[in-house]
Amino acid sequence: MKKTDAQREDIARWLAGTDIGYFELHTPFETLRFGAPEARPAATTLRAGSVGVFRHAHPLHAAALAPIGEPVPAGRAVGLLQIGPLLLPVIAPVAGRVARRLADDGATVGFGAPLIEFQTN
């Protein structure tokens, strides 16, 4: 059942008394949003800084450096670019999460190729 207008006003009044900037309520019937839409996450594309082979995981590890959707702090490697024996990190520019990988593990990529869709907090 959808919320009534009176219930919505109750939620808005309750929110006004808190420090919550943005509030989203999912029910089986609807999604209600209160507050500033600019508080929603923004996406950035992380690109290859060099020609190389894109690696989702460190070659010694089975697990990806940054599993999709898991929070990562700023500065953390979320992928690797292999150039011969060298491994260069693809770095999270700010805190956020990997939303999507845009190149396959082991794919040879060119300079500037999109590698990761990164969602900032």
Add this chain to the structure above:
Amino acid sequence: MIEILSNAALATVQDLGRSGSLRWGVGTAGAMDDLALAAGNLMLGNAVGAAGIEIPVFPFKLRFGADCAFALTGADCDARLDERPLLPWWTHRARAGEVLALGVPKGPMRASRALLCLSGGVDVPEVLGSRSTQLRGAFGGFDGRALKRGDVLRCGHDGHGRPTGFGLVPPALAMPLQRDGIAAVRVLPAAEYLAFEPASREAFWNRAWKITAQSDRYGYRLDGEALRPIAPMELLSHGIVPGVIQVPHSGQPIVQMRDAQPSGGYPKFGTVIEADLWRLGQAPIGSRIRFIETTWAQAVAARDEARQWLAKVERMVALHCGARSSGR
């Protein structure tokens, strides 16, 4: 400057070894994984043979007393700088006060020794041309002994301005060597090889050998089908080097490692080639190893392959660091 926080024994200062002193009865010592030490140094812009710290027992902790660039190679051991996880075979920058903690090595490619290189190398005096710890003679390295809690070591410089935050594909992946899915090393038959029974010679190459708990920097005692001489042998003591595989009366072979004594009297079955000593040096206790018969020419080619890998690392690191410091 770093301060050791662990009493984990057997961590030692090592470089590429003390060559040229066997005639005085002084063994070579040096890093059990010389490729890991050399590669760590190259990532930092150090001389390839600068001294580092070999860490074989975990967990291990140290604190950086000042800012310092460092490289961690060898065993992948769940390293952390304060709470930040560190990638293996990678260069990092520590700030004064941060604690480096090494956990237990893991993974399908489990190795047994971590190598910590510091910018400018570990600053200990050179003795007979090397900074390696000579445990038998109690000289070289840090006071001629393994490190213990409270020891303070200086590094050459802080590596300021040197790019860090990159790594290498480990040589175990770049130059893999296995036989039937088991880690392997190449061996040259030695002087008394033909004095062993043909069945023993065959078993040596065709069976896996277990690395027993009686294995350390001095030597690895192996467990497998006993090697039987055709007739008992009594030899006078003679010079031996790291890699020599001796067969005592039990028939269970001993591979001499970096801290091997410079002479021995047991029959010599073979010699692990110089280029593969690092593979054995990283093989964990309890793991199994296979031996592959090789020739002098193949042994020289294997050494050249390792040298070429290091040369490529040096070239790629120079390109990367050059590009980074010219303002990219």
